[in-house]
Amino acid sequence: MSFKKAGIILIIIVLAAAGIFWWQGREEERDITVTEQMVTEVTEGDLQETISASGELQARDKREHSAPRSAEVTEIAVETGDEVEKGDLLFQLDDREQRLDYLQAQRRYNQALIDGSEQQIAEEELQLELAEKRFNDMAVKAKIDGQVGDFDFSVGDELTAESSGITVRDFSSYLVEIDIDEIDSPLLDEGLPAMVDVDALPGNSFSGEVVSIYSGTRVNDGMVVVPVEIEIFEPSEDFRAGFSAEAEIVVESRENVPMVPTTAIFTEEGQEYVVKVGEEEELETVEVSTGLTDRTQIEITSGIETGDRILINAAMFIGFGEEEDMPGFGGPPGANGGPGGGF
Secondary structure (H helix, E strand, O other): OOHHHHHHHHHHHHHHHHHHHHHHOOOOOOOOOOOHHHEEEOEEEEEEEEEEEEEEEEEEEEEEEOOOOOEEEEEEOOOOOOEEOOOOEEEEEOOHHHHHHHHHHHHHHHHHHHHOOHHHHHHHHHHHHHHHHHHHHOEEEOOOOEEEOOOOOOOOOEEOOOOOOEEEEEEEEEEEEEEEEOOOHHHOOOOOEEEEEEOOOOOOEEEEEEEEEOOOOEEEOOEEEEEEEEEEOOOOOOOOOOOEEEEEEEEEEEEEEEEEEHHHOEEEOOEEEEEEEOOOOOEEEEEEEEEEEOOOEEEEEEOOOOOOEEEOOOHHHHOOOOHHHOOOOOOOOOHHHOOOOOO
């Protein structure tokens, strides 16, 4: 056998042995010097699975009030910012033509009551009702309690049904309109609790709940999303429509459950594991089952118990064969137990 072939065979044997050592190392104790910074205990606490999205504050209700037909504005009863109640007059249109139609319809109906047949009476009664509605519609009144928004017409202007009218917004409560990714949408349901942070009011969180989930979808920045509305229970006096807000919907929660950092879990062929640290700092892989997660902590439903010590970073144990290649060696772990500069 040539020296060249012998060298190749030797290299193959060395590589195979290294591979076996690497695989066995995932099941056997690794040669790792365990420090307190690398270890955490299984603790008990509360977990919440949430969905977050950004949106804007909007009034709880908003109604547009436009001219029912082409007519001249004869009176404006409000100014921008006025508080109105349902039924208050907003603006009056020239109603002389509609008033004439109403009076004529009333006369015909009264005559039918005297000498008309039952069918004639019914027809004239209906004509009178329609004429009265057209007449009353020329006085445009608030459909809800709320605040008058900006409007851009004056007395004497001619409005049509297509012209902008007056918007009344109900600021007694506020909504946050957000878009939820289609993947998360099956987790949603009306009535789920939510917390809202408003960018303009840092340091304050406002509680609310999901009140509306759009039955369809739309595309936002190339992503398919489901529009959702969250109502805020106790709005601040400093709220303004259009303020940016961050909403966090709680889709599920658990209280007093065993939990560990998500970085402590690793998966092999569909089975989840943690690395348990013994009294003599020996390391052992332990099968576990997990439940709810908030993406930082994860619930443990079986395999280990409260008080057990485990590695914060499973990557230290299952690493890449050589200690100098493993994340986590040479410095303290990262935030929330994430890989750091190394030990």
